Amino acid sequence: MKNWIYLFLIFAAVSFCGCEKGEHGDSVRVDAAVQESLYRLYPDASNVEWSVRGEYFVAKFNLPATRSETPASAWYTAWFSGSGEWYMTESDILFDNLPAAVREAFRASEYASWRVDDVDVLRREGVEVLYVIEVEGVQEGRKTEIDLYYSEDGVLVRTVADADSDYDYGDCIPSQIPERIADFIAKKYPGARIMETDRENGLTEVEILDGRVSRELLFDASDEWIYTKTETLYSQLPETVKSAYASSAYASYRIDDIDRYETPSGGFYRFDLKSIAGDVELDIADDGTLTVRDFTSPDDDGVAGDGGMVDSAIKELIMQKYPGARIVEYDYDDGMLEVEIIHDRREKSVCFNGAKAWVKTTWDLRSGELPAAVTSAISASGYAAYQIDEAEYVQTPAGDYYIVELESGSREIELRIDANGNVLR
Numbered sequence: 001m002k003n004w005i006y007l008f009l010i011f012a013a014v015s016f017c018g019c020e021k022g023e024h025g026d027s028v029r030v031d032a033a034v035q036e037s038l039y040r041l042y043p044d045a046s047n048v049e050w051s052v053r054g055e056y057f058v059a060k061f062n063l064p065a066t067r068s069e070t071p072a073s074a075w076y077t078a079w080f081s082g083s084g085e086w087y088m089t090e091s092d093i094l095f096d097n098l099p100a101a102v103r104e105a106f107r108a109s110e111y112a113s114w115r116v117d118d119v120d121v122l123r124r125e126g127v128e129v130l131y132v133i134e135v136e137g138v139q140e141g142r143k144t145e146i147d148l149y150y151s152e153d154g155v156l157v158r159t160v161a162d163a164d165s166d167y168d169y170g171d172c173i174p175s176q177i178p179e180r181i182a183d184f185i186a187k188k189y190p191g192a193r194i195m196e197t198d199r200e201n202g203l204t205e206v207e208i209l210d211g212r213v214s215r216e217l218l219f220d221a222s223d224e225w226i227y228t229k230t231e232t233l234y235s236q237l238p239e240t241v242k243s244a245y246a247s248s249a250y251a252s253y254r255i256d257d258i259d260r261y262e263t264p265s266g267g268f269y270r271f272d273l274k275s276i277a278g279d280v281e282l283d284i285a286d287d288g289t290l291t292v293r294d295f296t297s298p299d300d301d302g303v304a305g306d307g308g309m310v311d312s313a314i315k316e317l318i319m320q321k322y323p324g325a326r327i328v329e330y331d332y333d334d335g336m337l338e339v340e341i342i343h344d345r346r347e348k349s350v351c352f353n354g355a356k357a358w359v360k361t362t363w364d365l366r367s368g369e370l371p372a373a374v375t376s377a378i379s380a381s382g383y384a385a386y387q388i389d390e391a392e393y394v395q396t397p398a399g400d401y402y403i404v405e406l407e408s409g410s411r412e413i414e415l416r417i418d419a420n421g422n423v424l425r
Contacts, residue, residue, distance in 0.1 A: 030057055033084035041078070041086060053170060056080060056087070079173060087173045088124040093131070095119050101154030102131050109156070111135050111146060120169075127174045128152065128193045128209070139334075146335050147354065155212050157195050161335030163354030175199035177206060180223045188228075189215070228262040232269065241269050244288035250280055254390070257331075276390050279347045279364050310339060317358060318350055361395040365402070373421035374402050381423065383413055 028050040034057045038045060045061040052058070057080045074092040081087065095103070095116055106112060114137035122130040133148045139161075149158035174197045181204060185192060189210045196207040202221035207214065218226040234242075234255060245251060253273035261268055261283075268291075271282040281293040310330050318325055318341060325343040332338070336359060337352045348363040367388045378384065386406035394401055401418045416424040 028052060028057075031082065031084070034080045034082065037080055037084040037086055038078060041089075042076070045076075053079075053168065055082070056170075056173070057082065058168075077168070079170075086125055088122060088169070090120055090122050090169050093119050093121045095133075098131055098133075099152050099154070101152070102133075102150045105150060105154035105156060106133055106148065109148070111137065111148060113137070114146070117145070122169060122172055124172065124174055126176070126194070127197065128195050130157070130172065130195070132169075151193070151195065151209055153212070155209055155214065157207070157209065157214055159332070159335040160354035162357075164356075167354065172196070175204070177204055178223050181206065181219055184219075184223075184225060185217065188225075225264060230260040230262075232258045232260045234258060237269060238286065240286065240288045241284045244284050244290055245271065245282070248282070248290055250275075250282055253277075253280060257333075274364060274390065276364070276367055276388060278366065310337075311356060314339065314352055314356060321358075321361075322348070322350075358397065362392050365391045365393055367391060370402065370404070371419060373419060374404065374417045377417050377421040377423055378404060378406070378415065381415065383408075383415070386411075386413065 030050050038048070038059050038061075042061065042063060044063055045059070046063075048059055048061040050057060050059055059078045059080070061076050061078070062074070063076060076089055076091040078089040079087045098106075098119065114135035116133060117136050118134040120132040120134075122132065124130075129152050131150045131152070133150070134145065135148065136143070136145050138144065139146075145162055147158075147160040147163050148156060149160070151157055174194075177194075177197050177199065182194075185194070185206065185208060189208060192208040192210040192215075194206060194208055195214075196205075198205045204219040204223065206217045206219070208217065209215075213230060216229045218229075220226055237245075237258070250271075250273050253275040255271060256274050257272040259270045259272075261270060266285065268283045268285045270293075271280075271284065273280040273282060283291040283293065285291075310327060314337070315327065318327065318339060322341060322343040325341040325348075327339055327341050328347075329340040330337065331340075335354065337356075339350045339352070341348050341350055346363050348361055350361045351359045353359050370388075370391055378386075378388075383406050386408040388404060389407045389412070390403075390405040392403050394403060399418070401416050401424055404415050404417060406413045406415065418424060
């Protein structure tokens with residue numbers, strides 16, 4: 001009986017190919033191949049509404065609640081190409097129906113006390129399933145929404161802050177990667193799971209889970225491996241690298257981040273260092289050889305540059321705000337996209353939220369660069385006897401200010417001061 005119903009639905013889809021019901025009551029022309037793919041995957045789909053988003057046909061529909069771990073009357077959203085190829089289906093899922101490993105990982109996270117607003121599951125062609133827990137809370141005194149992306153075994157693979165209110169997970173649709181790249185990953189990282197793929201401007205970026213370790217791989221236009229990047233803790237460094245750093249001229253700098261890079265010519269650790277004297281990126285090879293990255297050289301693009309993977313709209317905004325800037329690197333931190341640029345011979349960090357809106361730009365200052373109003377405010381505060389440890393300038397849509405970190409022995413204090421010398425809360 002069920003086979004008969006399925007054949008009837010396919011016949012109906014082919015016979016009545018043409019204008020279908022859209023999300024807003026309008027008509028959307030959907031080819032028979034696309035409709036056939038939907039009913040082949042979801043024979044029980046009902047209340048189907050179609051829309052066109054970029055190059056994709058998107059079906060929004062219901063499934064019987066008894067066949068799913070989703071809430072009753074939940075909507076599903078499936079993405080298809082114009083020829084009927086399926087790419088992704090997003091749906092709601094009850095928190096209690098998440099895999100146990102995901103629930104446990106969330107409850108052990110720093111966001112466990114935040115309010116859970118929504119939970120989604122993303123099933124995608126050729127890559128791993130993702131579970132997205134949307135939470136609301138307060139961060140740095142501001143109401144913030146965070147989307148936490150987990151693998152099925154509870155590994156947090158992505159954090160996105162303040163995503164667009166109508167974000168539809170379109171950026172999560174995986175790009176098709178060449179067989180050569182897939183073979184390379186399978187041989188170099190046996191058993192690794194592909195989490196994300198992105199192919200743009202001739203480059204291919206692939207995020208994998210190697211066991212429970214997240215790695216980012218970059219390939220060139222010829223599908224040749226450029227590097228693998230893995231976030232690393234200081235405690236995980238080999239003794240030769242620790243010793244080289246401790247005996248370097250930068251041992252007193254604050255370590256902001258360490259990444260391990262593997263390349264065809266060898267491996268090294270990249271230290272992102274901060275101090276009142278300015279930022280430094282220091283590369284230390286496995287044998288302890290040190291190399292300081294020189295951002296001021298016009299032909300220094302750096303192995304970890306943006307590689308054309310930064311969104312074109314974000315690039316355009318950066319160039320408008322900072323004419324002549326050069327993008328040298330990008331990364332994600334606390335759910336924000338941080339794009340490192342060189343502008344006016346300074347390294348600056350330009351931050352965007354999940355809605356691709358500019359949030360802030362920061363750069364380090366030497367203590368001698370602080371304006372008189374700021375130093376006077378420090379002198380007039382209760383911390384006049386403290387020493388300036390670090391200082392940075394912060395630009396935001398709401399206004400600019402200085403952050404000054406002061407220390408006295410083991411005590412530390414951070415002041416936010418505007419250009420007029422007002423200490424901000």
